[in-house]
Amino acid sequence: MANTIHNLKQLRTVNVTRYVTPLREGGSMPAIAEADDGFLYVLKFRGAGQGHKALISEIIGGEIARVLGLKVPELVFANLDEAFGRTEPDEEIQDLLKASVGLNLALHYLSGAITYDPTVTKIEPLLASQIIWLDCLLTNMDRTPRNTNMLFWHKELWLIDHGASLYFHHSWQNWEEQAKRPFMLVKDHVLLPQADLLNEVNESFKTILTPGLIQDILNLITDEWLNEDIFKSSQAQREAYALFLNTRIANSAVFVKEAQNAKEAII
Template sequence: MIDDTQLELRTVNVTRYVTPLREGGSLPAIAEADDGFLYVLKFRGAGQGVKALIAEIIGGEIARSLGFKVPEIVFANLDEAFGRTEPDEEIQDLLKASVGLNLALHYLSGAITFDPTVTKPGPLLSSQIVWLDCLLMNVDRTARNTNMLIWNKELWLIDHGAALYFHHSWHNWEEQAKKPFLLIKDHVLLSQATELDEVDAAFKTILTEERIRAIVDIVPDEWLTGEFDTSEEHREAYIQFLLTRIANSNIFVKEAQHARENFI
């Protein structure tokens, strides 16, 4: 059982920049850290800045709390020396803009991309993932980009940086928390998600206020800047958004069920 008061991420120091992963505009990279492991490194100096990293922490750790397999998420310190030796000017600029604290996920060596035509997760797991993505308003679990991997014959969820997209503009965030997630119609597993009501009842008992607060508390104060007077207010807004969304989950569950009926 996870202790809701003790959630924290390890911190590693990046020792070697291995290779960029040219996917989308964020230019994540494979890097080695001082613990000897390889990580997928996500930079705070990338296009969406720390908001994508905040979404990665909150989305990934909520998923882990619900029992999904998610690669370990760590904080990753990047030394200013990395930007000096990189020959690619675009990557050099990214490294220079990301000196300090970044985020990384354990690299699942040998994992293969989930293919919905090959692997059928089944009604329960499909419903669980659809529910999660409705909660997080995750726009990035489509057939074109599933953000799921098969590793050691098990399904792993990766890359939640596009979740919580409301936080790119905090306008009317209280109302956003109660809205259905209309883009669920494009979810790669929607057609198999036949057990949403059962999942809704089970997951709401797991995501207590204590659990949500513990997860959001992981986010560093230095990343909570801009929209609110203090980092405490900013953090509380994330917490209240998630708690409101969980309390009103019937709204997004009904939308997902309606989208599935139209799909099939």
């Protein structure tokens, strides 16, 4: 059902050499930028509204999706030099660049990709169920008909933008309990009508996402971004993410049932 062979590699690091254009449809104003490897990237800034927490969500969500066999653009760390924004005429962009000096995150730019339109294309039930399961695990509120955060590129469906996932970490209140709760916003998920194979996907994905694999993904996150005051160390914060995710996986029947109930309610 899913590709269980995965080679989890360290994220590459590139240096940003050219700011191409802002993507103003994103609330955090990401940008298309060129790096010293000659490729274009969608650059997510640490100085944006949700800061490095959105970047942590991107790594966790993107790399979990990847090991589950879903299509996600390559994620890289992107260094932004102190001098980079000095010639930028737009004051808002200049402020964002100044606040983002250092290590940021970027996704490989899928040139020519088109936004998934649910009125034009229906996704087959297995893939729809896989994406629903992933978003329920991650509590990803940002895959709605208004903003699907999915692209068609070379006739394949690619997932982008997991920055709104794991919203518990913006306050860390009752996060142990939140790990066991259903994902109520699944009712708004753009792929819910096609998700007919949630039970089958649940059985498959639970066997792939072992605690060891979750830890390997969390180890990709740079210590620099794991600096919450409520934790004694970056490792303690990693352990909290691990506990949340592993608890959620162990209790996946709860969010699967909620998704199935939500699906029945719209039929």
